Amino acid sequence: xxxxxxxxxxxxxxxxxxxxxxxxxxxxxxxxxxxxxxxxxxxxxxxxxxxxxxxxxxxxxxxxxxxxxxxxxxxxxxxxxxxxxxxxxxxxxxxxxxxxxxxxxxxxxxxxxxxxxxxxxxxxxxxxxxxxxxxxxxxxxxxxxxxxxxxxxxxxxxxxxxxxxxxxxxxxxxxxxxxxxxxxxxxxxxxxxxxxxxxxxxxxxxxxxxxxxxxxxxxxxxxxxxxxxxxxxxxxxxxxxxxxxxxxxxxxxxxxxxxxxxxxxxxxxxxxxxxxxxxxxxxxxxxxxxxxxxxxxxxxxxxxxxxxxxxxxxxxxxxxxxxxxx
Numbered sequence: 001x002x003x004x005x006x007x008x009x010x011x012x013x014x015x016x017x018x019x020x021x022x023x024x025x026x027x028x029x030x031x032x033x034x035x036x037x038x039x040x041x042x043x044x045x046x047x048x049x050x051x052x053x054x055x056x057x058x059x060x061x062x063x064x065x066x067x068x069x070x071x072x073x074x075x076x077x078x079x080x081x082x083x084x085x086x087x088x089x090x091x092x093x094x095x096x097x098x099x100x101x102x103x104x105x106x107x108x109x110x111x112x113x114x115x116x117x118x119x120x121x122x123x124x125x126x127x128x129x130x131x132x133x134x135x136x137x138x139x140x141x142x143x144x145x146x147x148x149x150x151x152x153x154x155x156x157x158x159x160x161x162x163x164x165x166x167x168x169x170x171x172x173x174x175x176x177x178x179x180x181x182x183x184x185x186x187x188x189x190x191x192x193x194x195x196x197x198x199x200x201x202x203x204x205x206x207x208x209x210x211x212x213x214x215x216x217x218x219x220x221x222x223x224x225x226x227x228x229x230x231x232x233x234x235x236x237x238x239x240x241x242x243x244x245x246x247x248x249x250x251x252x253x254x255x256x257x258x259x260x261x262x263x264x265x266x267x268x269x270x271x272x273x274x275x276x277x278x279x280x281x282x283x284x285x286x287x288x289x290x291x292x293x294x295x296x297x298x299x300x301x302x303x304x305x306x307x308x309x310x311x312x313x314x315x316x317x318x319x320x321x322x323x324x325x326x
Contacts, residue, residue, distance in 0.1 A: 020052075020054070020139060021052055021135075021138040021139050022138065022139055022141055022144075023137065023138040023139075023144060024138075025047055025048060025134070025138060028047060028134075028137060028138060028148065028151070029043050029044050029047050029048075031148060031152075032047070032148075032151065032152045032155065035152060036152060036155070036156055038155055038156065038159065042155070042159070043155060046130060046155060046165045046166070047134055047151075049130070049166060050128075050130045050131050050133075050134035050135070051128070051131045051135075052131075052134070052135050052138065052139060053127075053131055053132070053135050054135075054139070055172075056127065056131070056132050056135045056136065056172045057135065057136065057139055057140050059172040060136065060140060060143075060172065060173065063303075065301070065303035065305050065306055067305070068279070068280035068281075069279040069280055069281050069286075069304075069305050069308060070280055070281050070282045072305040072309065073281070073282075073305075073308070073309055073312070075309075076115070076116050076309045076310075076312075076313055077309060077312050077313060077316070081115050081116075081119070081313065082313070082316050082317070084115060084119060084120060085111050085112065085115045085120075085313065085316075085317055086317060088111055088114070088115070088120050089107060089108070089111050089317060092205050092209060095193070095205055095206055095209050095210075096110070096111075096209060099193075099209050099210050099213040100213070100223075102210075102213070103210070103213035103214055103216070103217040104217060104221065104222075104223055105212070105213040105216040105217055105221050105223065106221075106223050106314065106319050106321070106322075108314040108315075108317040108318060108319035108322065109216065109221070109297075109310065109311075109314045109319065109322065110209055110212045110213055110216070111313075111314070111317060112309075112310045112311075112313035112314040112317065113179075113212050113297075113300060113310055114178060114179065114208065114209075114212065115313060116306065116309060116310055116313065117178070117179065117180040118177075118178050118179075118180060120178060121178040121202070121203075124169070124170060124171075124176060124177060124178060124180065124202075125169055125170040125171040125172070125175070125176070125180075126169055127169060127170060127171060127172050128166065128168070128169060129154060129165070129168045129169065129170045129174050129176050130154070130165045130166055130168070132170070132171070132172055132173065132174045133147055133150055133151040133154055133174045133183075134151060136150075136173070136174065137150075137151045147174070149184060150174055150182055150183045150184055151174075151183075153182075153183035153184040153186070153187050154174065154183035156183075156187065157183055157186055157187050160187075161198065161199065176201070176202075177201030177202045177208070178201055178202060178208045179201045179208055179211055179212060181201060181211065181215075185215070186199070186201065189211055189214055189215040189218065190207070190211045191207060191210040191211045191213075191214050192207060193205075193206030193207040193208075193209065193210035193211070194206040194207065199211070212300075215299075215300060216296055216297075216300070219295070219296040219299045219300075220292060220296060221293055221296045222292070222293060223321065224321070225268075225269075225272065225291060225292070225293050225321065226265070226267050226268055226291065226293070226321050226322075226323070227290070227291065227293040227294050227297070227311045227321065227322050227324070228288050228289065228290045228291075228294050228307075228308060228311050228324045229265040229268070229288065229289045229324055229325045230286055230287070230288055230324050230325050230326055231262075231286070231287040231288070231289065232283065232286060232287075233287070234262065234276070234287050235260055235261035235262055237260040237261060239256065239257070239260050240257070240260060240262070240276065243257070243275065243276040244276050244277075244278060244287075246275070247275060247276070247277050248275045248277065248290065248294075248295065248298070248304075250275065251273035251274060251275050251291075251292070251295075252273065252274060252275070253270070253271060253272070253273060253274075254268060254269065254270050254271070254272045254273075254274045254289075255270040255271065257274070257276075257289075258270060262289075265289065265325060267321070267323075268289075268291075272291050272292075273291060273292055274289055274290060274291050275289075275290050275291075276288070276289060276290075277290060277304055279304065279305070279308065288308065288324070290307075293321075294307055294311070297310050297311070308324070311324060312324060312326075
């Protein structure tokens with residue numbers, strides 16, 4: 001926690017010129033025009049209209065997900081969000097039934113994602129997406145290439161969907177709508193759930209719910225499998241130590257861990273591919289066995305804190321497969 005606060009203070013003291021544009025907008029425009037069929041006039045108009053906002057870079061360097069899980073968890077695992085989530089599930093029951101039949105993704109997990117992302121549309125961000133993407137594409141050196149790609153996708157989707165780039169508000173990273181999909185993810189996974197010819201992730205429940213369901217189905221979510229299981233301690237063995245170092249970079253059969261003394265949790269299969277991670281919880285350092293369902297959540301958001309919170313919220317909503325064994 002002290003290191004997190006120290007980093008936050010240091011970033012807040014950075015001089016303005018340290019967070020200035022480092023890549024030419026002219027080069028950015030040429031890059032987008034070269035890789036798309038968008039006209040130079042269209043790209044130039046919108047890229048040059050964007051405001052550079054150094055605060056967005058500061059926010060990128062101090063995300064909520066960087067907090068210890070003990071601080072992150074209460075933001076989402078609480079009675080207020082549980083109640084909102086239950087109401088959302090009930091209100092859109094028929095849509096969830098249809099989405100689950102089509103994509104095989106649990107309604108509770110979809111609901112948990114939407115609750116964590118925007119409180120079901122209550123807060124999808126007030127930053128201009130165009131400003132955010134141009135700022136990060138020109139001034140955030142560490143991931144400028146990624147955000148150039150996102151800016152390109154954003155301008156394309158605005159053209160395809162008939163949207164005005166300057167009007168769209170979202171997160172400081174450029175995600176938007178109730179789903180908080182990034183532009184490349186929108187173009188890849190957004191679904192026209194109600195068949196009206198539009199992919200409306202702002203106001204149309206069918207499109208919102210189907211888009212999350214389709215995304216998870218593409219990453220092989222399995223309703224029949226658990227997601228994560230908590231351990232306060234682990235057997236002392238070289239394989240366990242190596243797995244904790246490997247984290248989710250390498251998955252192994254659960255049977256390998258059983259052979260060195262790890263107890264198989266109820267509802268898990270010895271043939272499952274699993275990994276071991278650790279988090280700082282209210283109880284201290286805690287270990288989690290995670291599987292490919294957990295991996296699917298981290299494709300939506302790479303943070304382990306996020307994936308654990310989504311799993312716990314889905315369990316609060318009645319999904320027994322999301323019981324992590326607390």
